[in-house]
Amino acid sequence: MPEPRFARIAAAIGDPTRARMLSVLLAGASLPAGEIARAVDIAPPTASAHLARLVDEGLVILMARGRHRYFRLADAEVAQALEALCLVAERTGSAPIWSREGYKPLKYARTCYRHLAGELGVQLLESMVRRGHLAGAADGYEITRPGRVWIDSLALEQPLPERSSARYAYPCLDWSERRDHLAGPLATALLDHFIAKRWLAPVDASRALKVTPLGASVLLPMLERGG
Secondary structure (H helix, E strand, O other): OOOOHHHHHHHHHHOOOHHHHHHHHHHOOOOHHHHHHHOOOOOOHHHHHHHHHHHOOOOOOEEEEOOOEEEOOHHHHHHHHHHHHHHHHHHOOOOHHHOOOHHHHHHOOOOOOOOEHHHHHHHHHHHHHHHOEEEEEEEEEOOOOOHHHHHHOOOOOOOHHHHHHHOOOEEOOOOOOOEEEEEEEHHHHHHHHHHOOOEEEEOOOOOOOEHHHHHHHHHHHHHHHHH
């Protein structure tokens, strides 16, 4: 029987250094090799060798911008596969890790391939559904008329992307909360807005997000009442 294709992918992901690199890129950003190397505390030549392996296996893509080179996850399917592995890993009774100082910020709020995850991400989706801003659809969720009114009231810096054949808004099972958070282009637009308004701010060298004082006074009450 031929070796399953996923064996090569599993081997590429399974290396501890490459796993940390993929975790950094899971935030959805495009980063230079040097920044990735610093984030996982390895030498740049070592980082380049690992990134080359990830590119070869189709997990990461390389983008050239003039003399600069940036790396990011290949697509949302790779991100979803990594999140699924996180879910499997958390089935082994590691719940106590979420009480540790290093994990608490990730559990509360983090980026998951450019959308909001963690406790705050779950709260966002549940708030929008509870208030009728989202309605179930065959491929996820549809924005309702009240939802459009709420989104318009936010005055997004960038126009809301038009719905395409791809899933526009859909549930993504959160690996720390075991409940769904919102994923898709709509979720990306909302997270971009929350960060642009300085309601949320990235934590250095981490996927974690922190609520700013402004966010505590504007964003949190908004989620609690549903908009």
